[in-house]
Amino acid sequence: MEERCHDLIDYFNGTLSASDRDAFEAHLETCDDCKQALQEMQDLMLPIAESLPARPVPAGMKSRILGEVLGSARPTEEPLESTSNEPVRQETPHVSEFETAQTEKKKKRSVPLGWLMSIAAALILSLGANAYFLSQDEASPEEEFAMDEVKGMGNFESTASIKGSSMIFTKDDQEYMLVQLKDLPPLKEGELYQLWTIQGDTPRANGVIEQDGEAAAVFPLKGDGAIDAVAITVEPEPDLEKPTGEIVASVAL
């Protein structure tokens, strides 16, 4: 048995670091034994679930969940004041970092867009939900694409070697934020990258990236008004009211 074969359980349970996970996925390509064992584990999921004793579903669960879910995906709608599963967080000192991010406005209008534009093209063409992720090689630059207006763009500055750009643009009267990021450090289990749009010194959760390495995404902007900056923090949960983690990258627009 190869050394990597021992990672099977931890891979299945999502407890590997990003680099070990990538290494195990590469290992899976060559190890039929692990591939088969993993398949056996996954195939059992449905029979196990079906064999569990049925639990009575709480009254009103459907309307609560669908209400939250559908509310979350209407980009023009004002954000809900609070959601049932949003933990109440205390004010944290990290808010002041957003003020710093905002005051770091720099005159950087000429940004080398690179693959940003081509990704934007593919993303917007298929934009039917809240956000789309895709890898760089799936972008189709030759497809017709037109943003109505680019309202701001810039390169991220990072304390964690993250590289990338962000662009705010409008399309059919809706504002979108496009981000493309590289070298996102590995996340610990349960963590995610939260994007915040900043108006003045007020951050608003506006998009989640749950992967490390490379990511590109378009998020419909929540709220109205010009965005001064975009910042990224590492958080234990998506869409908290206020950031709890330190800013790992930010860009003034």
Added chain:
Amino acid sequence: MHTQSDESLYHEMRSGDELALEALYEKYERLLFSFAHRFTNNDRLSEEVIQEVWMKIWNGRVDFNTDKGKFSSWILTITRNAALDCLRREKRQPTIEVEERDGGFDEPVERTVIERETASEVRNAVSELKPDQQELIELVYFKGLTQQQISDQLNLPLGTVKTRIRSAIQSLRKIIDGRER
């Protein structure tokens, strides 16, 4: 509408069809709730887990394609991941809500096994396994422990853990296949 396949409903939902979302939700509501509850042992947390699952699906933060097998297995995998994340969060930040739970997370495995066995209708195929295999399935599937943690907890050499788990999984498969026949 309900005769549509999951895959076709999923694609309609991804293009923004709210009725397709509702149809899929309804189809999986009971299964996902019972499944999530098996992890959290708590109604409120189970509902949170399921909401997180549908948020991710509706907002495109996870994406299904037929390369990933059946939709049912995929959505259960997403639910399981969300439930395990929920358990890990709860463990990291024990809150004042502990007393509200209708069961603890650190409940001994033996107790959950006994509880299930004394249920009026024992339908859990897992309970037909040998006790040591039941425990392994519990630790892997429902607790999401690492191989090292399982090795420590059961006092087994690390290398033996995977072999034992696989054997338990294959035994469970046989029980389930025997029932379906």
